[in-house]
Amino acid sequence: MLALLLAWIVVAAVIKNSYFIHMLFMATTYALLACALNIVVGITGLANMSQAAFFGIGAYTAALLATKFGAPFYINIIAAAVVSMLFGLAVGAPTLRLKGFYLSLVTIGFAQVLRIIEINWVSLTNGPMGITAIPGVSIGRYLFSKKAYIFYGLVVLLIILYVTKRLMASKIGRALSAIKNDEVAAKSLGINITYYKVLAFAMSSFFAGMAGSIYAQYTTFVSPDSFVQNDSTTLLCMVILGGSGTLFGPIFGAIVLIFVPEILRFADMYRLIFVGVVMIVGILAKEGQWFAHVQKFFKDRLTSLIRVKSGNREGAV
Amino acid sequence: MEELLKVENICVSFGGLQALSNVSLSVDKGEIYALIGPNGAGKTTLFNVISGFLAPTSGKVFYNGREVQGLPPHKLTPIGISRTFQNIRLLPNVTVLDNVRLGHHIRLKQNMADALFNSRRFREEEEKSIEDAREILRFVGMEKYENEFARNLPYGHQRKVEIARTIATNAELLLFDEPCAGMNSAEKVGLSELILEINKELKRTVFLIEHDMRFVMKLSEEITVLNQGQCIAYGTPEEIQEDPDVIEAYLGVGRKGGQE
Amino acid sequence: MYLQQIVNGLTLGAIYALLALGYSMIFGVLYFINFAHGDIAMVGGYVTWFVAASLKMNFVLAIFAGIIVSTLLGVAIEFIGYRPIRRAPKLSAVIVSMGFSFVLSTSVQLIWGTRSLSMPIFTNVKTFNIGSIIINSKQIWILVIATVIMVLLTLLINKTKLGMAMRAVALDQSTSALMGVNVNRTISATFAIGSALGAMSGIMMAAYYGVIYSTLGGLIGTKGFAAVVLGGAGSIPGAMLGGMLIGIIESIAGTVFNAQVKDAVAFVVLILVLLFKPSGILGKDVMKD
Structure with a gap:
């Protein structure tokens, strides 16, 4: 894994082509979002279908702070994280008491309502036109190049990974995984499951907000179309297929779902089909034990083949 | 009485x-x-x-x-008050030791900052928790299986681990x-x-x-x-x-x- | 004026209710929201458009073609996608259903493009004035057909052997299997009926507005599940009631506010219901585990 990160850094340092830089930045951002989502989906086992909405809240917060007040990037990123987390609490606290599938419904509904607010509250968000000319990140006189944002993203990614790793080794992580595995058992051990679910939800939206702030200052432009339901679903897919609950799995998921369609040079439309097929086949292969069935199928064929052969030989003898 | x-x-x-x-x-x-x-x-x-x-x-x-x-x-x-269940409720994909340590949840004082910065309290508590859990496993005679996933244990052993977990809650x-x-x-x-x-x-x-x-x-x-x-x-x-x-x-x- | 909006709302609501019924039936037997449902409905609409507009065939035939394709599609999706993972965590099934939703909606875009296509059904619209209310022949057709379908469905569920099997499977799969119910076949039948209802809904939606477009599935899909939640997940009468209410609330909101708010209203209702009465109006209490 360390090798992957090193490779990432080396590639980021070497590449010059602005298209590749953009791709690598997007992969970093999605890796970030997927790792944040992993806390809720992978570790705690909850279906959050609005990660892109929290990403958007972070981006809008940073965009507004940067354009209206000229706030420096460290203020932007922290404010974006906090605002996004507050939204996460507002959505999570009442819903996480309910059965699992309600969360998926509420998060989808929340994302849609948020989008409509983004489009209609023109005085704040500039409506469908979005917020333009967001100043980039600068430290002193140094203005970040596009490439620098990859490193900015990587630093935040490392922070998320560190936090996740530390938490997984603590009482909090054990409680979250107990909730994922067996809520009844978790309750019987004195774990306040609503509290921990809300905590996981808040952490995930916190980091998603950070990603939003980086993205806003990188692209210098945010609009309601930057954060749509398809992105949330794709992120969910990255987490589940990459290996939900593992530390680095979501990064692999992000890499595959960002780069493969790009390498295959899919048009935008085909990309969604690709993501859809990956979601279907990936889950079926994982949960339906297709591999086991296929293996058994060939094994049976093979053994019958061997039997026939050896039978022939015996016949010959 | x-x-x-x-x-x-x-x-x-x-x-x-x-x-x-x-x-x-x-x-x-x-x-x-x-x-x-x-x-x-x-x-x-x-x-x-x-x-x-x-x-x-x-x-x-x-x-x-x-x-x-x-x-x-x-x-x-x-x-x-702590209980076991008729159909054993261990976490299947978690080791026996960690299953028992879940029983310590309520008594661990560590908070998020402790965990993030690996504070002294955190390290001491974790060590103590592992030690205590091992001792309980010894008590129920399951110490050999501490690193085994719970799902791999035979039924009777799973029961004992579940009982060990209730003991761990104090x-x-x-x-x-x-x-x-x-x-x-x-x-x-x-x-x-x-x-x-x-x-x-x-x-x-x-x-x-x-x-x-x-x-x-x-x-x-x-x-x-x-x-x-x-x-x-x-x-x-x-x-x-x-x-x-x-x-x-x-x-x-x-x-x-x-x-x- | 409100009376007029209620008539318009009922028409729209009947369309939503048909879709919500499919969602709710599938939710009842498999306990997850089938996110591909709206897209299955939309495919029905497109097939009808294709047969009626491109092949220039009789529109009744076109409607049947749409229903048949959706039905087969629904059954196939269950067979390929949901049956192998029935025992896996529900989140997996949800993701597979979203995958199918992506595949269906983009396939439709690839085949028929992203532009709106005009639906050549009910072109000859007559309007009637009843007091201050204006009602047109489209609305009458939709209301009549939807009512007939809902009555038939209620009879099917309450009076037939298949309906009984569906209710049994919804209550407890393993017990109904022990009682001799063929669970797989019942679930297939549920998907068939649900998808056929969905197709009806998709076709009516396209016929009502006179156009069909590739995001229609997502649009009515979300309205449909808002209706399910409002009425109570898993409840058949709840889905009908929920659909009607969403339609009426939307129509009224559309005149009081604007068109965009109209589309958001379903979500606001959805969130409010989930916050204050998560079991919905007619649902069983499924609030806590």
Whole structure:
């Protein structure tokens, strides 16, 4: 894994082509979002279908702070994280008491309502036109190049990974995984499951907000179309297929779902089909034990083949 | 003897179905108490009420003199009630040691900052927790399997790990729901010895549901018999064995079946 | 004026209700929201458009073609996608259903493009004035057909052997299997009926507005599940009631506020219901685990 990160850094340092830089930045951002989502989906086992909405809240917060007040990037990123987390609490606290599938419904509904607010509250968000000319990140006189944002993203990614790793080794992580595995058992051990679910939800939206702030200052432009339901679903897919609950799995998921369609040079439309097929086949292969069935199928064929052969030989003898 | 748990006129109804009606009993500190009765008598329902998984329709539960009915499980465990389940509820993909350590959840003081910065308190607590969990595993005789995933253990061993987990919570009252279901007689003997040790050496009060009459007769000091949601008898094992109502409702069924 | 909006709302609501019924039936037997449902409905609409507009065939025939394709699609999706993972965590099934939703909606875009296509059904619209209310022949057709379908469905569920099997499977799969119910076949039948209802809904939606477009599935899909939640997940009468209410609330909101708010209203209702009465109006209490 360390090798992957090193490779990432080396590639980021070497590449010059602005298209590749953009791709690598997007992969970093999605890796970030997927790792944040992993806390809720992978570790705690909850279906959050609005990660892109929290990403958007972070981006809008940073965009507004940067354009209206000229706030420096460290203020932007922290404010974006906090605002996004507050939204996460507002959505999570009442819903996480309910059965699992309600969360998926509420998060989808929340994302849609948020989008409509983004489009209609023109005085704040500039409506469908979005917020333009967001100043980039600068430290002193140094203005970040596009490439620098990859490193900015990587630093935040490392922070998320560190936090996740530390938490997984603590009482909090054990409680979250107990909730994922067996809520009844978790309750019987004195774990306040609503509290921990809300905590996981808040952490995930916190980091998603950070990603939003980086993205806003990188692209210098945010609009309601930057954060749509398809992105949330794709992120969910990255987490589940990459290996939900593992530390680095979501990064692999992000890499595959960002780069493969790009390498295959899919048009935008085909990309969604690709993501859809990956979601279907990936889950079926994982949960339906297709591999086991296929293996058994060939094994049976093979053994019958061997039997026939050896039978022939015996016949010959 | 001092009273630890008192159940007073508990009624539970699901829709039109009366699962428990006016059940009362009291468990003393330091004893082994058994709840027996045929299938569907409402034994597990009563456990669910006591452990906070189910709010009773009416009636009261007192623990150490405090009224606790309707409190959620996560508030009952810290004050001293812990339970096992009829269908074992270990986390299948977690090691035996970590399963037991989950029992430490309520007593660990570490917070998020401790965990993030690997503070001294965090390290000490984690070490202590691992040590304690190992000791409990030794106590139940499962120390060999500490790094095994719970799902790989045979049934009888899983039971013991689940019991170890309740011990880890430090709860004074342990509720065991049919601890020897699905065990052979040798395993049952081992388990009843273990329960006695938990009672005598660790000074925990044990309240158990059991199906196997012989198991209960040897182990417990007091017995309540439930049938169709009602207490039909209460007494020492000897008294219960003599009780005509019990023989009728519980043993009788078996005997008749055997004779015919 | 409100009376007029209620008539318009009922028409729209009947369309939503048909879709919500499919969602709710599938939710009832498999306990997850089939996110591909709206897209299955939309495919029905497109097939009808194709047969009626491109092949220039009789529109009744076109409607049947749409229903048949959706039905087969629904059954196939269940067979390929959901049956192998029935015992896996529900989140997996949800993701597979979203995958199918992506595949269906983008396939439709690839085949028929992203532009709106005009639906050549009910071109000859007559309007009637009843007092201050204006009602047109489209609305009458939709209301009549939807009512007939709902009555038939209610009879099917309450009076037939299949309906009984569906109710049994919804209650407890393993017990109904022990009682001799063929669970797999019942679930297939549920998907068939649900998808056929969905197709009806998709076709009516396209016919009502006179156009069909590729995001229609997502649009009515979300309205449909808002209706399910409002009425109570898993409840058949709840889905009908929920659909009607969403339609009426939307129509009224559309005149009081604007068109965009109209589309958001379903979500606001959805969130409010989930916050204050998560079991919905007619649902069983499924609030806590």
